[in-house]
């Protein structure tokens with residue numbers, strides 16, 4: 001077996017089936033500890049997933065695993081609560097808190113696979129690792145011939161940062177629930193645990209609010225470029241939240257305010273201050289910073305309270321994102337009390353607040369998060385107030401930035417971000433004054449001014465998203481571009497199997 005592996009490793013011209021010979025070397029994110037040995041275990045239709053009886057969470061993960069393997073394997077692996085001496089994938093919780101809430105340990109021998117974790121999330125991430133250890137064809141949506149070998153050895157793994165995610169801007173262009181679910185699956189595959197949905201902006205309001213029906217009847221009917229827009233009904237949104245939760249992903253809903261509010265203002269003109277602004281039209285351009293709620297109008301706070309109340313009822317996660325960015329049309333002396341008041345409204349809902357780094361101009365509530373995107377002074381101010389920082393540096397982590405000057409999609413106001421630039425930074429040293437202890441995690445936002453289709457999303461997110469996932473999960477000390485780019489190149493086969501329309505950067509040797 002080793003000899004075969006050796007030959008394959010040296011010969012890039014081998015057919016794809018051989019190029020996917022079992023190895024631990026291509027995992028993204030890179031695990032904390034890997035010890036491969038020379039054996040092999042193969043999944044077959046007689047392999048059984050075993051779980052301890054009476055654990056519904058593990059049963060759910062077992063079903064999830066059987067489901068994701070089913071299209072390519074052509075059968076669903078059986079699930080049983082009786083352990084086997086061989087030919088099984090055993091999922092179990094162990095009392096080892098050193099694994100942390102999201103870590104796992106995998107032992108693979110010729111007899112089968114054991115995935116242990118301290119909490120169910122860790123089992124789920126262990127399953128993602130198994131998906132990546134199998135031949136890339138396991139990701140296909142149609143019956144494949146197999147076989148389904150996995151290298152043997154041990155992996156012990158847990159994340160560096162607690163919050164690892166992406167933002168999808170469904171306001172500039174609307175994306176339906178199937179697209180968002182596909183995106184959620186990408187996040188899960190790379191062990192990300194948060195999906196931030198940018199649900200409102202100047203161009204559209206995307207979530208049904210029953211007390212304020214014109215937000216969706218009218219405010220949702222536009223988008224950049226003049227398309228018909230769209231919105232999620234509360235039922236659809238709840239379904240998305242559940243779909244994400246089933247993949248250990250927390251949805252963070254954002255209502256951006258007091259700026260970026262034209263769609264709301266057009267739906268309810270009484271939320272504006274000036275008489276001359278009382279008939280705002282729907283907007284389909286891409287300017288920012290021209291709209292603002294009337295921060296001195298009590299009705300505005302009634303509105304926000306109603307929106308946050310309904311959103312809270314739909315969102316089990318701990319966070320509400322209140323935006324707060326680029327409020328150029330709001331005077332600073334109005335912005336600060338506004339953000340303070342909105343924070344108290346969120347707190348009343350029992351939620352913690354996240355906002356773009358500008359919210360640090362106000363007085364932050366305990367356990368708030370400021371999302372660093374551009375202004376280090378704001379972020380340091382947030383740290384001084386005891387807040388944590390979510391790192392989304394625009395010139396590194398904005399997936400709407402063009403790769404280079406030839407990219408057909410994207411903007412470049414912050415930077416051109418090639419795949420190496422996207423990967424090659426350390427959240428804990430990027431901004432002086434923001435240290436490891438201040439940082440809760442990493443988020444890669446995808447703004448959609450120029451992004452219209454799911455293919456567009458994929459082209460901008462891939463291949464950068466796996467790198468952001470690794471920055472969030474793997475210790476910085478073990479990361480370097482030259483080593484990573486080989487693993488990334490080997491993920492081409494997996495991206496292709498999953499039909500992901502990725503940007504084939506010249507910096508990487510893609511091995512489809």
Ligand code: TNX
Pocket residue numbers: 288325326356373398400411447448449
């Ligand atoms: C800045 S980043 C914005 C967004 C735009 C984005 C485009 C931030 C908090 N605000 O409104 O969509 O640039 O790259």
